[in-house]
Amino acid sequence: MLTNEQRLTLYYWMLLTRSFDETMVAMWKQGRGLGGTFSQRGHEAISVGAAYALEPGDVIAPMHRDLGAYLLRGMTAERIFGNLLGRSGGVSAGRDANLHGMGDLGLQIIGFISHLPHSMAVSLGAAMSFVYRSEARVALTFTGDGASSAGLFHETLNMAAVWNAPWVVIVENNLYAYSTPLEQQMKVPAIAERAASYGMAGVSVDGNEVEAVYAVTSAAVERARCGGGPTLIEARTMRMLGHAIHDGAEYVPRSLLESWEKRDPVMTYRARLLEAGVSDEAVLSEIAERVAAEVAEAVARAEADLLPDPATVEAGVYAEG
């Protein structure tokens, strides 16, 4: 059961994610962006609710729509903006102006390799290292509905189940993989059903309800920690903008977006906090002001930061001779 303070914490992280995202999209449209960028709009309850269910020692492998998880785990907005803008203070020190590879093992964050399911196998390796070292830690990773049709998704589920790994995967089913709608790439009605064919627990959850995502993930994480094996969680939501900034998503029916807009994860949670008497307008406005100031400061610092020194171009590059 969440306390009111925890509920406000969840709201804060979702709003920070949303505000970061809106600012990023606006900057890129103004020509102030550098690399490719993926909007999180619609995914805030999933990344925040899931990451909030972890202990500090657990490992997380977020993907391109999990900004909330990076932030909640301690990667600052300034470092992430710095990364997207290719600055030397960014996570990859200006090596990749994207979310790709944006890991920090000090924060127990594995940087992701590709948009398709490759982080699943790497995070499973992390989970098995915990088993071999008798550590009560869990690895959590994310993937997409499109990625769930790729071979490595199935191979990783199979091995995770066989090894009874302390591992949880969240499939962010946002109904589209680039321009491909869900029904054009799979016949099963729920991705969670796929877990059964590997002998693994599978559950579907409303990905726009942060407390529901938190509850389901907490249960899965604790079961994994106690030797109960892996879980596949399907979190259903809608990708509210195009695949990335260059994609206007003209192929998505407007009526579909309008129906999901009414279920916006951030706005519906705000309304719920007010209705339930958890908070009032003054407190929620204060959180919004704090978030706006944090994002503005992060952007200002990142934009003022330097691009990497060309003399360091070979730093971190390895080759076998």
Ligand SMILES: Cc1ncc(C[n+]2csc(CCOP(=O)(O)OP(=O)(O)O)c2C)c(N)n1
């Ligand atoms: C190995 C590989 N193949 C193809 C791509 C191009 N690609 C990037 S994201 C994507 C679709 C991902 O869809 P989904 O898994 O549903 O995630 P979403 O973007 O909807 O969150 C594709 C085909 C890639 N990045 N890597």
Ligand SMILES: [Mg+2]
């Ligand atoms: Mg998708």
